[in-house]
Amino acid sequence: MKPTTRLLLTALAFAAGAAVSVAAPASENWENHCAKCHGAxxxxxxxxxxxxxVKDYTDAKVxxxxxxxxxxxxxxxxxxxxxGKERMKAYKDEISAAEIKELVAYIRKFKA
Ligand code: HEC
Structure with a gap:
């Protein structure tokens, strides 16, 4: 393999790896982790x-x-x-604190 090709491949691999670790948008996290119970x-x-x-997050009172x-x-x-029985699991190992904050903002937008 030519050194330039190798360099390009390394760069691509790096870009792909970086994309995986980048925070997902709240809409995506909601769809992937929360919509099953709370609804899209x-x-x-x-x-x-x-x-x-579960509560209705479009209800202003809720x-x-x-x-x-x-x-x-x-x-x-x-x-x-x-x-003490689990109703909803903890997401701290899957979703970062910053993303959780964004999810809360996302939930607020459901309000009718
Ligand atoms: C297995 C089903 C399930 C999933 C998946 C789920 N939840 Fe829940 N969630 C519940 C239940 C049950 C409650 C407790 C009843 C309620 O408050 O509606 C709850 C409550 C909540 C509350 C209410 C807290 C309060 O102060 O009243 C929030 C906020 C919330 N969930 C956010 C999320 C987010 C964000 C996700 C995705 C990361 C998620 N939930 C995924 C079932 C689930």
Whole structure:
């Protein structure tokens, strides 16, 4: 292989690696991690969402009752029921703190 080809391949590999580690946009994270339960539209009317009785994030009252700090904490550390059973898992190992903040801003936009 010619040195220039090798250099090009190295550069490409580096670019691909960098793209993987770059933060995903909130819409993508929502679709990949959250929509299964909370719905693409935030209403929670999915099969899993109905079963778990998730709140409707297009409801202004629901939005008013949620504090940003609680939303960040719920996404970071997960949500337990009163018996300590997991209702929603913690995302801190999969989604960065900065991305979680963006997800909270994304949830706020569901408000009708
Ligand atoms: C397995 C289903 C499931 C998935 C997937 C899921 N959640 Fe949840 N989520 C729940 C349940 C259940 C609750 C508790 C009931 C409620 O508040 O609606 C909850 C609650 C929340 C709350 C409410 C916290 C509060 O203060 O009331 C936020 C914010 C939230 N989820 C964000 C997310 C985000 C962001 C994602 C994706 C990274 C996500 N959820 C993925 C099931 C899920």
């Amino acid at each position: 539209d935030g209403k929670g009317q999915t099969k899993a969402g109905k079963k778990l009785q 939005q008013a009752e949620m504090k940003d700090a609680d939303m960040i904490k719920a996404t970071t550390d997960g949500v337990m029921d009163k018996a």
